[in-house]
Amino acid sequence: MKAMLQCMSHTPLKGYFDPAADVVAEVAQCVEKVREEIERFDPEVIYLFASDHYNGFFLDLMPQFCLGMAATSVGDYATPPGPLQVPRALAEQCARAVVDDGIDLAFSYRMQVDHGFAQTLVELTGSLDRYPVVPIMINAVAPPLASFKRARQLGEAVGRFARGRHARALFVASGGLSHNPPIPRIAVETDPVVIERIVAGRNPTPEARDARQKRTVAAARAFAAGEAGLHALNPEWDQTFMQQLCARDWRAIDAYRNDEVTEQAGASTHEVKSWVAASAAMDAACSGHWQGRARYYRAIPEWVAGFGALTGDGPPVQVPA
Ligand SMILES: O=C(O)CCc1cccc(O)c1O
C-alpha cells in the first residue's frame, strides 16, 4: 500500500478580499504543486477530514465526528454546489471499523458540507467528484469540543481501517491554523435571529447566505486594518504545531488543551484537529513509516488565516545521528 498525506488551511475569503498579489501567487503556487503531486499519486480513495461552519451541522444536533455515506456541497462562497463521489460501501465499512475500534462516530446518509470540505477538495483535485472520497466532519465550532487526543484516535482508527485495503490512499485535512473568523457562539449570542440560524439554519435563502458572507468579508477587512474584534493570528503556535506533527510527537499533540488553544490561537484553531486526525491516519496506515514536512506557512490577516500546508509521504527519510 502507498499512502500520502496533505494538510492545508482553507479560507473562503480567497477572491473576496485578497492580500498582496505576490502572496496570492505564492499560495496558488503551493496549491498547484500539491495538486500535481496528487495527480501523480493518483489516489484510489481520499479520506477527507474537515470542519463545518453552521452550513451542514447545527445545534439542533451536533456530532463531534460525522462520516458521510453520501455527501453534497452546499456551495457557499466560491465553492461549487453538488454531490461528492462517496463510495458508499467503503464508507459503511469504514464507519463500522471505526465504531468497532471504540470511536462512537456519527454518520449521515445525506451529509451537507461547506467550504471546509469543498474548497480544499476542488483546489487539490479539480472538482468535487474527481476521486472517490470518504468525508469526515470534525466539530470545530460548537463547544464542548472533542479533545486533540480524541481527534488523534479517530484518525488512527480510520488509518487502521485503510491500512492494506487500498493500492493508494490519500489522507487530506482541510482547516486551521490559528484563526478566529466571526462565527457565532451560543454561549454569548443574544440576537434571536442568529441563534435560530445556528440552531436550525439548514438551507438558508440565497439572500441570507449572501448577507452572512458579506459580514465575514467586512470582518476580514476590519481585521486586516488592525481593528480589534477578532483574535490575533499566532504564527508561533502554528509553526510549533506543524513541527510537532512532522515529528509525530503524539504526546505533545495529545497534551493540547481546548481552552488554552482557543485562548492562544483563536476559536477556529480547533480546525487543526483535521490535521491531527489525517496525520494520525497516515501514521496508522504506514505503521509510522512516513516523513512529514511543513512546506508552507504565512500568517495572512486578509484571509483571517494562519495559512499552512504540510505533506507526508513514505518511506521515511533517514536522518544521520
Ligand atoms: O463563514 C464562516 O463561517 C467562516 C469562514 C472562514 C474564514 C476564514 C478562515 C476559515 O477557516 C473560515 O472557515
Ligand SMILES: [Fe+2]
Ligand atoms: Fe474554516
